[in-house]
Amino acid sequence: MLTVGIVGAGLRGQLFARALADVPGVRVAGFAEPSAQTGEAASGATGVPVHPDHRALLAATSPDAVIIATPDFAHREVAVDVAGAGIDLLIEKPLATTVEDATLIADAVRAGGGRCLVGFENRWNPHAHRAHEVVASGSLGSPITSHATLSNSFFVPTRMLAWAERSSPAWFLMPHTVDLLMWLNDSAVASVRAVSSRGVLAARGVDTEDVVHALIAFANGATANLTSAWVLPDAGEGIVDFRFGVVGTEGSITADLSHQGLSVVTDRTRSEWPLSGTIGRSQVGPAVWMVEHFARALIDGGDLGPGVDHGLAVTRVICAVEQAASTGRSVSPDEL
Amino acid sequence: MLTVGIVGAGLRGQLFARALADVPGVRVAGFAEPSAQTGEAASGATGVPVHPDHRALLAATSPDAVIIATPDFAHREVAVDVAGAGIDLLIEKPLATTVEDATLIADAVRAGGGRCLVGFENRWNPHAHRAHEVVASGSLGSPITSHATLSNSFFVPTRMLAWAERSSPAWFLMPHTVDLLMWLNDSAVASVRAVSSRGVLAARGVDTEDVVHALIAFANGATANLTSAWVLPDAGEGIVDFRFGVVGTEGSITADLSHQGLSVVTDRTRSEWPLSGTIGRSQVGPAVWMVEHFARALIDGGDLGPGVDHGLAVTRVICAVEQAASTGRSVSPDEL
Amino acid sequence: MLTVGIVGAGLRGQLFARALADVPGVRVAGFAEPSAQTGEAASGATGVPVHPDHRALLAATSPDAVIIATPDFAHREVAVDVAGAGIDLLIEKPLATTVEDATLIADAVRAGGGRCLVGFENRWNPHAHRAHEVVASGSLGSPITSHATLSNSFFVPTRMLAWAERSSPAWFLMPHTVDLLMWLNDSAVASVRAVSSRGVLAARGVDTEDVVHALIAFANGATANLTSAWVLPDAGEGIVDFRFGVVGTEGSITADLSHQGLSVVTDRTRSEWPLSGTIGRSQVGPAVWMVEHFARALIDGGDLGPGVDHGLAVTRVICAVEQAASTGRSVSPDEL
Amino acid sequence: MLTVGIVGAGLRGQLFARALADVPGVRVAGFAEPSAQTGEAASGATGVPVHPDHRALLAATSPDAVIIATPDFAHREVAVDVAGAGIDLLIEKPLATTVEDATLIADAVRAGGGRCLVGFENRWNPHAHRAHEVVASGSLGSPITSHATLSNSFFVPTRMLAWAERSSPAWFLMPHTVDLLMWLNDSAVASVRAVSSRGVLAARGVDTEDVVHALIAFANGATANLTSAWVLPDAGEGIVDFRFGVVGTEGSITADLSHQGLSVVTDRTRSEWPLSGTIGRSQVGPAVWMVEHFARALIDGGDLGPGVDHGLAVTRVICAVEQAASTGRSVSPDEL
Incomplete structure (x- = not known):
């Protein structure tokens, strides 16, 4: 036991x-x-x-x-x-x-x-899991470039999280997408460019960044483009916007986890992620x-x-994103 | 044990x-x-x-x-x-x-x-499960009308199933959608109208119906519209096309199980259902x-x-669909 | 001049x-x-x-x-x-x-x-126009079955039209889709089955039908399935839901005119039809x-x-839809 | 005259x-x-x-x-x-x-x-035109961040253009999206970060860049993220992938010009842009x-x-993208 x-x-x-x-x-x-x-x-x-x-x-x-x-x-x-x-x-x-x-x-x-x-x-997220199977099978050839967006509506930093001011879109969201793209590309991050802005959340009383965009050059020559924002409108299609994709030499894959095929219209329209917590007697979902x-x-x-080594590598990349955004220079995570 | x-x-x-x-x-x-x-x-x-x-x-x-x-x-x-x-x-x-x-x-x-x-x-299908939760909660008001399409590409009747000629789109596919719409509407089927056609599969050596359309009047006054075809092109987005929806007095729900947010492009474009058989150590999916x-x-x-009583009721409805299609008359399942 | x-x-x-x-x-x-x-x-x-x-x-x-x-x-x-x-x-x-x-x-x-x-x-609607080009080219083979949904939210019968009670989803909407499917199938309508319901609009003070579903058998053996409702929720993605498709022996076409790729989120989410009235100096749109x-x-x-002969034929089909819905029998437009 | x-x-x-x-x-x-x-x-x-x-x-x-x-x-x-x-x-x-x-x-x-x-x-493109109307109306509040992807499949640089080697994704595609985002944001570009890669097209005999990603900081504090690739698989949904969006303080807009609601399946699946060249007697489309x-x-x-001043400004931005990609530094278009 x-x-x-x-x-x-x-x-x-x-x-x-x-x-x-x-x-x-x-x-x-x-x-x-x-x-x-x-x-x-x-x-x-x-x-x-x-x-x-x-x-x-x-x-x-x-x-x-x-x-x-x-x-x-x-x-x-x-x-x-x-x-x-x-x-x-x-x-x-x-x-x-x-x-x-x-x-x-x-x-x-x-x-x-x-x-x-x-x-x-996300290693246990059905979309990411399947994307990795496809990429790892070689049926897309070699990855050329990737993208990932993982953003939240205002709800998350202003109402859901008590400690949003001690975090940021870079720390709360981007570790997921950095991990995902490192996994899909099967490569270390050689350097990072980034830009970010603040002001809108600060005006709402949460003094942290509104949005961060990062460009990654992988060690194997591939590139990637990541966005995380904490300022999506609350009236949208849920509190999470999550999409990613890979373009390879022989094919591509696109995943839109914000539109999994279920729309409910009551007082407003929204997409739903139908993988809810319990189906029959089975608990389901990535965390389970x-x-x-x-x-x-x-x-x-x-x-x-x-x-833990991968966890350390992801932390280095997010630190590099922050430094690249503030300096306007390309930053290598290994120098940190 | x-x-x-x-x-x-x-x-x-x-x-x-x-x-x-x-x-x-x-x-x-x-x-x-x-x-x-x-x-x-x-x-x-x-x-x-x-x-x-x-x-x-x-x-x-x-x-x-x-x-x-x-x-x-x-x-x-x-x-x-x-x-x-x-x-x-x-x-x-x-x-x-x-x-x-x-x-x-x-x-x-x-x-x-x-x-x-x-x-x-489908009672354990995340989209249907969630749709039922929403309808049963009353947040859509009372159902007015519903629709469901469940169709296959030629692959299923001509290559996957050895016994397709002893079945039909009505028997192989429509029990799923009849069950689903009875469950969502929480009502018995009062009468059925239908039309069907054959000829295309027969020309490919499988002598059964190509497509069946059925209209349902429920006992509670709601209506529904069902389609099942066995003649979708194989070059489409997979072997199954599955969608459904409910319009209620206070809202609506739409589910498109053919587009769950994952697209893979290699030699052709297709959508994928990312709920594959095994994720990590867990077997997943409705049948599991x-x-x-x-x-x-x-x-x-x-x-x-x-x-078993519900199973019998669904069988009666499919028999009514067949009779309505061949006679052009409205048929009540209870008369059969 | x-x-x-x-x-x-x-x-x-x-x-x-x-x-x-x-x-x-x-x-x-x-x-x-x-x-x-x-x-x-x-x-x-x-x-x-x-x-x-x-x-x-x-x-x-x-x-x-x-x-x-x-x-x-x-x-x-x-x-x-x-x-x-x-x-x-x-x-x-x-x-x-x-x-x-x-x-x-x-x-x-x-x-x-x-x-x-x-x-x-719709003959001048870009989606329908292109669909007809594709079908007429023969690249889908022969049509086997078609579908069309053209529905409105409550707004249209309860607020936009002063004369909704003198019309119905069958008369206000279905002539468009009957015309479209006759055009795409290039065939006359041999018989019609239908079901309809009323009660929800009547309770809101507009005494007409809520929804009508019709099944068509064409003279050439193809079938079609049409839905028009006047009871979609107003909080959805606009006042019109319009989709159609054709399955042919060699391919298929699907058109979703409710999702033309533009989403605006302000106080609620909606899709937009970007073919607005004036672009630069040019008036655009099907009616223009x-x-x-x-x-x-x-x-x-x-x-x-x-x-005018085609206009007469469409009027016969809608009359047949009404009669089929009220009698539960298959009705031939030519008998009317 | x-x-x-x-x-x-x-x-x-x-x-x-x-x-x-x-x-x-x-x-x-x-x-x-x-x-x-x-x-x-x-x-x-x-x-x-x-x-x-x-x-x-x-x-x-x-x-x-x-x-x-x-x-x-x-x-x-x-x-x-x-x-x-x-x-x-x-x-x-x-x-x-x-x-x-x-x-x-x-x-x-x-x-x-x-x-x-x-x-x-794109000023005459219905999606962009409508997006600009919405942003300019103020109903999204002030723009916080934007994105635009405009990419082509291999077909364009390897078969359609005789002079692809004298151009690049940055020059052939990105002027459209730089213009679009400057128009939507109503602001000049203060600085640019970028990353690009080459090798895949070169191996196919066209010695230019495969992909370029650029991050923009606007003079008004907003940011933007642009991607243009020339290496999408030809088996996808057409030769152009074009999407963009704006997140504002009060709402957002998303445009997916690659999915305008029309799908044709014959030997492969694809989306279509139904704004073809002639509809009835009218020539239609942005260039017209x-x-x-x-x-x-x-x-x-x-x-x-x-x-012409705007044309010059866009040329400066693309030159800045090229320099930022090659140096890893933030580049201001005004310095060039």
Whole structure:
């Protein structure tokens, strides 16, 4: 029986707990959660006991594996402690928001000897999954250029996230698309150009960037174009706009995850992502499939997915995007 | 431990066996399969032993439940025997292709006292599932009219199905959309008008109908419009064209399952349904979720889904479509 | 110089007047309009003098051609007078709303010896125009089956049209799609099945049908499926939903005129038809191109387009749809 | 009567001649065309006489206006001569492919005193036209960020254009999108970042860039993201992929000119642009409406559209894109 502890008992932590309840051979031993209110809700919804912090969780449950589902900027301490103890780890993206933090976590994982999956959940997204199958099969030839847009409406930075001002479109959104394009291109990032702007969100009381555009030159000669904005109109087709594509020498692929074929018109028109949380008795969706994969791979030793070195590489790219936007120069992530 | 036998070890039977292997508390005890070659393939792929027919399977394994995955016109004998023995049943749609066969099966289920799910798998299709949630929530008001198109390219009747001539667009495709629109409208079918044509498939050596269009008047006053064709060009966007929609007094819903946001261009352009068979360690897709639901509902006694009476009702509607098309008159399914 | 009179100085009449102002060799001699207010507006906008009725218009201007742009049910008297005088005629669709009226008009055209175009303006709609080119080229093989949906949101029958109760989705919308599918299939209509419902518009104070569905068997063996509803939600993507398609033995064509690639999100999302009225110095759009064609063909004797016999045939089909919906029987338009 | 001379009697020159034949008050006096074969074809198709070069055309016809429809890199000499003589001018985009050439042309226009329209034909494209109306109305608030993709399949550089190696995606395609986004944003370009790659076309014998991505910072603080590739698969949905969008503080607009609602499936699937060349008696399409506008504005003195200074500004931006791509630095067009 694989025992799992979950640090952070918010929506994501609870989702992981429910998903693991359906996996044979797995037991969720406890949550770590500082907020008494959040902890009670999580415990009531899942029946899993709650501890006040990750140290108490570790002491009480001696878990085989830990899932870190805290806000982005609060990964380092927990991750270093858990990884340093040799415990297997699923850590939400981005690994960290500075190269220093990400390097410390990566060092701890290597020193501790445990396994680590960074939660780039598009690896379990059906569109991205299928796109990767197609590209990896060689049927598009060699990638020439790619693009990815991942943006949110105002709702996310102004109402959904309490900590938007401590994040940005670059940190909250672009790790997903950087990971995705690195995966599809199967290449490291050689250099980055970028431009960004701010002012609109600041005027609404959230002092961070409105939008960031980045151009990537990959080590293999391919290029890519990424956009993330936090200023889409709320009256649009949902809070997320997500599209990507690859042009190869022999073909191309385009994915529009904002239009998956379902439109509901009531007081306004919108597209829907029909992969909702529960269909019949089965929980479905990328995050569910990711955590199921994590548990099963720990049990049978199979391939775990994107690890801590990749998580560090993505953090370097986002830092390079920020520096390129502010300097107007091409920046190499490896110099950071 | 719930033991399950599967009659028919073709692609669908094997898919069900693999899906059940991931459900805690379930064991697939055996297949029944007359073809030695198919049986060997299934046994090699799944490790499940094979018996030559359903009687041998029942005698050897005494299953708690049986899944019937034989061709449409070969349901009656197996279903009557299994249901008559009081064994729980998952039977693929359509329940049967005559009102007489469907009635006999329904009688056997009632007499035997077992439970029965008819495999209208769109109940576990994310688009249909979400559409039903929206309609059932009342946010569209009352349904006024609906439509559904479910068609195949020539590939299906001329190359995929060995028994296309013993079936038709009405029998192979329309049970899905009749079920779907009855579910979304929550109403019985009062009468049917229809038109059909043949000649193009016959000229290609498959003597059945090319296309059927049907108009439905529901008991609650709503109407619907259904199309199923077997003559779409093979160079299109895949072998299935599937769309549906509902117009209600307060809103509408439209689903286009042929365009789920993924396009691959190689030697030709096509849309793809990205819900492929395996994502990470998880098997995904409507048929998987249906059979998981079936097993779990048998274990815990939960609601099973569309039963044998509904299966009989759908068979009556398709028979009414055929009669309406040939006579040019409105036909009531209840008269058949 | 070709002189043209226009009966009806509403929006359509004014549009025709403006469009003809750009055609060399054409002069709009006058409007006939009983409403002083409408007449003044038209005269102010176009500089064209207004007469109180068609008799005064004919007496004062002796036009070479007349355009009839009155409401559907007010065509007969004007058309019979004008056509009987041998004057060339552009008459808006439907030719008339009874077989009797349509026959009288057709007889008058034949007796008078003038030319007549019935304003089935989809012949000048770029999507329909291109679809016809493709079908007529033979590159789809022979048509097997077709479909067309032309529906409006509640806005049209409840707010835009003062005379909705004297019309219906069958009369206001379906003449367009019946014409379109007859044109694309190049065949007469052999028989019609239909179903309709009412109640929702009646509850909103407009006592006419909510929706009508019709199935057509063409003389050449092909079939078609038509839907027109007047009950789409106003919060959708515009007031018109228009789509059609043809499946042929060698290929297919699909047209979605509701999604022409332009989306504007402000307080709600919608698609737009970017063929707006004026681009640079050019007036554009199907009605403009239709009336330009009409004038030029009168000047040079070229082919005029769908004539009065076709207009009569379409009126017969809509009458057959109404009878088929009320009787539940297949109805042949030729029997009416 | 406005007399017009056309330099270059290829497809574009002939299209302009045919379009002007429908405009009252305009006469096409002659072509200038060095190729005897092209000249004969043009003369046969249009009845317009052909002269061997622009000097002979000017001497023989003394035109009021001249249209320059030669290849991009062959504008300078003709334009300087014509503009210097004070003759009104329609010159195809880009104005020139170096800042030096563009400046000389702009100087000649100013010195000669004639009027000049640079043929940025998206101003007459219905999607772009409507997008500009929406943005200019203020209903989207202030633009925050924009994007535009304009790409071609391999067909264009490898088979359609004889002179592709002397051009590039930056010069052949991006002037359209730079113009479009400057127009929609109503702002000058402050700086440009870019990345490009080459190798795939070179391997096919056309030694130019495969793809260029550019990021723009506008003077008003808005940003934009542009992509142009010449390496899309030929099996896709046509030879052009064209999309753009604007996100404003109060709303957004998205235009997908590659999917205008028409799909034809024969041996492969493709979208179509249904604005074909002739509908009924009317020639339609952006280039037709542009040249009609040009002629009418010359006749009545109305606003002509984007002039030579704007043409120069766009040339500066493309030069900046090239320099930014090669240096990895942000480049200001005004420094060039």
